Amino acid sequence: DAGVTQSPTHLIKTRGQQVTLRCSPKSGHDTVSWYQQALGQGPQFIFQYYEEEERQRGNFPDRFSGHQYPNYSSELNVNALLLGDSALYLCASSLVSVSNSPLHFGNGTRLTVT
Amino acid sequence: AQSVTQLDSQVPVFEEAPVELRCNYSSSVSVYLFWYVQYPNQGLQLLLKYLSGSTLVKGINGFEAEFNKSQTSFHLRKPSVHISDTAEYFCAVTPSGNYKLSFGAGTTVTVRA
Numbered sequence: 149d150a151g152v153t154q155s156p157t158h159l160i161k162t163r164g165q166q167v168t169l170r171c172s173p174k175s176g177h178d179t180v181s182w183y184q185q186a187l188g189q190g191p192q193f194i195f196q197y198y199e200e201e202e203r204q205r206g207n208f209p210d211r212f213s214g215h216q217y218p219n220y221s222s223e224l225n226v227n228a229l230l231l232g233d234s235a236l237y238l239c240a241s242s243l244v245s246v247s248n249s250p251l252h253f254g255n256g257t258r259l260t261v262t
Numbered sequence: 263a264q265s266v267t268q269l270d271s272q273v274p275v276f277e278e279a280p281v282e283l284r285c286n287y288s289s290s291v292s293v294y295l296f297w298y299v300q301y302p303n304q305g306l307q308l309l310l311k312y313l314s315g316s317t318l319v320k321g322i323n324g325f326e327a328e329f330n331k332s333q334t335s336f337h338l339r340k341p342s343v344h345i346s347d348t349a350e351y352f353c354a355v356t357p358s359g360n361y362k363l364s365f366g367a368g369t370t371v372t373v374r375a
Contacts, residue, residue, distance in 0.1 A: 152305070179361065181361060181362075183363075188367075188368075189367055190266075190352050190354075190365030190366050190367050190368050191306070191352070191363070191365050192365070193362050193363060193364070196361060196362065204361075204362050206362070238305055238306065240306075242361060250296075250308050250311060251306075251308070251361065251363065252308075253298075253305035253306040253307070254305050255303070255304050255305045256304075256305050
């Protein structure tokens with residue numbers, strides 16, 4: 149049973165560029181959440197997708213956008229990259245129909261902006 | 263809005279000794295509480311969760327936590343740690359029925375022989 153998979157594992161980009169990160173949820177899960185974890189800090193909620201729509205959003209600018217596909221996989225896009233966007237980006241999946249379904253996290257994508 | 267404060271940023275401990283990681287939260291509504299562990303270069307793994315009912319929650323790997331509503335705390339304990347417990351530990355809170363987790367800054371546990 150595959151868990152949450154994220155790609156790529158590492159990525160280096162230059163300021164001003166755009167990046168796309170990908171996530172495949174755990175088998176059977178239908179909801180995907182994205183978190184940003186800066187070095188030495190706890191994860192910060194970016195947004196959550198269910199039924200291909202953004203359900204909730206944290207305090208992140210519009211440069212951060214996402215998408216969910218019919219197969220429940222998801223993408224996180226960040227435009228006009230800033231140095232401060234360097235972080236570990238974590239994807240988590242869950243099953244909305246199961247009350248209190250815990251989040252399952254992937255191993256993350258390490259983004260470095262130079 | 264909810265917030266979490268982990269009172270210790272680093273906790274060194276000897277193997278087979280007990281450990282307690284402290285977590286306080288603030289919220290104006292009912293919340294669910296979680297502890298996650300993060301090993302180097304990995305994602306987060308759920309240790310345990312409090313949703314309702316008994317205030318003493320048992321999790322994986324011998325960890326347990328106690329929910330104290332009056333003190334708004336959710337401290338994590340393990341009676342005897344192993345070298346393999348060396349990791350970063352995060353306390354998290356979410357409004358009941360919601361999946362938007364708010365995490366603390368983390369506590370680094372280093373277990374020494």
